[in-house]
Each structure stands twice: as structure tokens, then as C-alpha cells.
Amino acid sequence: MKLNGHDNITIVTQSPDLSPEAIDVVVTLPTFKRPDHLLKTLASLKAQVTSRSFAIIVMENEAEKREGATVAAPLFEAGEYRGLVIIAHNRGNCNAYNAGWLTALAIFPNFKSLVVIDDDEVADPHWLENLCKTRELYGVDFVGGPQIPMFAKPEHQVWASHPVFSPHYDTTGRVPIIYSSGNLLVGRNVLEAMPFPFLDLTFNFMGGGDSDFISRSVVKGFTIAWCAEAAVYETVPARRVExxxxxxxxxxxxxxxxxxxxxxxxxxxxxxxxxxxxxxxxxxxxxxxxxxxxxxxxxxxxxxxxxxxxxxxxxxxxxxxxxxxxxxxxx
Incomplete structure (x- = not known):
């Protein structure tokens, strides 16, 4: 089924117990050719320690083989996870994010916060709760958190302090800017105020669409905090230390x-x-x-x-x- 008015977004399935009006937080999870790790990411979301009502949107961005959607859809249909699996037919990082965020606005009328995690990450059990608490504590519109590198080869852990991998901040509090959507909370008010497409397709295969979106949002007056306690653990293949x-x-x-x-x-x-x-x-x-x-x-x-x-x-x-x-x- 196509998302209403958007031929480039197909809803593959949704969980049978989904009550969109009751959802307070939407977790968006883009995936591309990582079906095995996608299952690990989903398992970490299932293990979240929170009383908040949240739903997950998996955005499959490989529209041909659909390996991620293939492994995720049966789990949502069985009710193991609450939310939807969609196909973002247009390739590219920005297209996948835009599709998921647009779907969240279309399906869930009352959510207050949208959260992003990538399919090569595993969330700490208190990740979601800490992001939301930090937003409430500081009254901000964005919250970022650390992406802790977990290298495929243990001897590569020495690379953790390299600026390509290390978090930008060490302590929780207000910050002027953040640079990544790999661990991010965005207020619904931001999405309703910013023009679509949220992420500029100039950055579609380069990366940086998230940084650009956050930067443009700050110019409009939206505010940011960092939550050092809201960690995700990013699997880093050996290729990335070459x-x-x-x-x-x-x-x-x-x-x-x-x-x-x-x-x-x-x-x-x-x-x-x-x-x-x-x-x-x-x-x-x-x-x-x-x-x-x-x-x-x-x-x-x-x-x-x-x-x-x-x-x-x-x-x-x-x-x-x-x-x-x-x-x-x-x-």
C-alpha cells in the first residue's frame, strides 16, 4: 500500500495492535543491505526500559531485494514490535530519512518526539528514556547522543579516539550544534516547521544532510542539548580503519x-x-x-x-x- 499521496513510499506491513493516536515517540530506523544487524538493532529497541508509548518505523532503502524488510516484516506482523515497515523506493540516505519522517507525521497524529537510530547500531537499554528526559529537562528541540564505536577487530579499538569516530561532547547539557542523526531526537515541532524535503538531496550519497538540516533548524531558532547517557554502540567494520x-x-x-x-x-x-x-x-x-x-x-x-x-x-x-x-x- 502506498503512503497517501506519495508513490515513492510503500507501507509493507504494520503491527496488528498499533494504535497510532496513543504513540508518544516514533523511532525511525533506516536500513540498507544489513538484515542481520537490523535484527540486533531491533532487539535493542525491544529491550528499552521505558514506560513511554513508542512505535518503530523501519525504512527499507533497497527496493529490489528488500532483505531488511523481509526479515523485519514477519516480526511486526507477529506483534513482536509495534510500528511499520516501509519501502523508501528512492535510493539514498536523505531519501530514506525523509520517507520515514514523513510517514511518522502522516500516521502518528500525537507523537511529540521522533528518534533516529541506524541499522549498524545497538541502543543502550536506557537510550530512549534518557533522550526524552533530556529534552524535557532542558526544554530543547533536538537531543543528540554518543555513537560509541565497537570495532569488528578488537585491536582496532585504539582508533576510538580518532575524530572520525569519537563523540563531539563528553557531558550532558545544552550545546550549540550537533553533527549526526545516527543518534538523534527531533521534536515534532521542528518537523512541522521545516520545509520538505527535510534533508536536502544534495547530500543524498555524500552524507551531511543531517548536519545541514540541524544547522538550518538552529538558524530558525530551534535549540539543542547533548545527552551523554543516551549511548548507541556502532559496529565499525575493519574497512573503516584503512x-x-x-x-x-x-x-x-x-x-x-x-x-x-x-x-x-x-x-x-x-x-x-x-x-x-x-x-x-x-x-x-x-x-x-x-x-x-x-x-x-x-x-x-x-x-x-x-x-x-x-x-x-x-x-x-x-x-x-x-x-x-x-x-x-x-x-
Whole structure:
């Protein structure tokens, strides 16, 4: 069944006991070619310690084989999980998120918070409750939490402090910005105020659509907190500690940083020029920053990361974009 008015979204199934009006929190879970880990993620949601009424939307983004939907649908039909399984037919990270968030608004009329977890993550049992409590405590519109890397090979755990993997904050409280939707709470009020598509398709295969969405929301006055106690544990395959993957991710992060800043400054006098000058300045000082970071951490990779960020920002001015999600088998 197609979602009303949206041919690119198919509802595969929903749980038999679903009462949409009673749902207070919607958990959206995008999946792409990870059926085995999807089951682990779902199991961690089933183990949540909370009295809040929540439903799950699984967004299958592989519209041909549908491996995730195939393993998840019978569990929802049997009532093991409450919610829906949908197909987001248009490929790409942003399309999957947009489909899930739009479905949440269409199906659940009274939810207050929408929460995001990815299909390579496992939630702490108190994850959902801590995200919601933090929103209530600080009266904010977004809450982010740490994605703790769990490396496939134990010897790779030394990479946990690398900026590609380490959380941006250490303590709970209000923060100016967060950068990822891999562990995120979004208020319904944000979704109702922001234009659709929520995540800009410019970032569909690059990543960063979440950072851009949050940045645009902050410009409109929405506020953010961080919850250090709302952890998810992200499975990191061995591929992601190889030098070429780290380099590609760092360059990509630089590109995303430049694109987002350019948008923020779009209405400023000489905004584009200011962004270019900042990018050039960051690249110019990056060798010094690299030496300092290498000395502080003893890691050449952490040091060189500073140079790649600056280089990525400058390359963005020439139209460079590293679409790491275009070839998921290499990601």
C-alpha cells in the first residue's frame, strides 16, 4: 500500500495492535543491505526500559531485494514490535530519512518526539528514556547522543579516539550544534516547521544532510542539548580503519563543512567570499595543527586529519564531492 499521496513510499506491513493516536515517540530506523544487524538493532529497541508509548518505523532503502524488510516484516506482523515497515523506493540516505519522517507525521497524529537510530547500531537499554528526559529537562528541540564505536577487530579499538569516530561532547547539557542523526531526537515541532524535503538531496550519497538540516533548524531558532547517557554502540567494520577510508571521510567532512557554512552565510554581504577565505585559512594553518595534534595524541592519522579537512573545504569550491554512500560495499 502506498503512503497517501506519495508513490515513492510503500507501507509493507504494520503491527496488528498499533494504535497510532496513543504513540508518544516514533523511532525511525533506516536500513540498507544489513538484515542481520537490523535484527540486533531491533532487539535493542525491544529491550528499552521505558514506560513511554513508542512505535518503530523501519525504512527499507533497497527496493529490489528488500532483505531488511523481509526479515523485519514477519516480526511486526507477529506483534513482536509495534510500528511499520516501509519501502523508501528512492535510493539514498536523505531519501530514506525523509520517507520515514514523513510517514511518522502522516500516521502518528500525537507523537511529540521522533528518534533516529541506524541499522549498524545497538541502543543502550536506557537510550530512549534518557533522550526524552533530556529534552524535557532542558526544554530543547533536538537531543543528540554518543555513537560509541565497537570495532569488528578488537585491536582496532585504539582508533576510538580518532575524530572520525569519537563523540563531539563528553557531558550532558545544552550545546550549540550537533553533527549526526545516527543518534538523534527531533521534536515534532521542528518537523512541522521545516520545509520538505527535510534533508536536502544534495547530500543524498555524500552524507551531511543531517548536519545541514540541524544547522538550518538552529538558524530558525530551534535549540539543542547533548545527552551523554543516551549511548548507541556502532559496529565499525575493519574497512573503516584503512587509510583510504579515513582520508575519504575526512575530505568529505571538509566538503560538508564548507557547503553548510556557505548556506548559513548566503544572506550575508560577501558571505561566499568569507567562506572561501576561511577555507583557505584553515588549509594554510592545517600543517601546524597537524603537528600539534600528532604531538598531543601520538597519532599521525589524527594529525593528518586536520589537513584533509582543510583540503576538503577548498576542494568544495571546485565542485568536488566525495559520495561515499554511492558505493555502499566500499563504505
Amino acid at each position: 587509510a583510504d577510508w579515513i582520508r575519504a571521510r575526512a575530505l568529505r567532512n571538509g566538503v560538508i563543512s564548507s557547503l553548510i557554512e556557505k548556506r548559513k552565510r548566503s544572506n550575508e554581504p560577501f558571505g561566499k567570499l568569507k567562506t572561501i577565505l576561511k577555507s583557505l585559512a584553515l588549509l594554510a594553518v592545517s600543517p601546524v595543527r597537524a603537528v600539534i595534534k600528532t604531538a598531543q595524541t601520538g597519532s599521525l592519522s589524527i594529525g593528518v586529519y586536520q589537513i584533509y579537512i582543510g583540503l576538503g573545504r577548498v576542494l568544495a569550491e571546485f565542485g568536488y564531492s566525495n559520495e561515499q554512500y554511492r558505493q555502499p560495499e566500499k563504505n
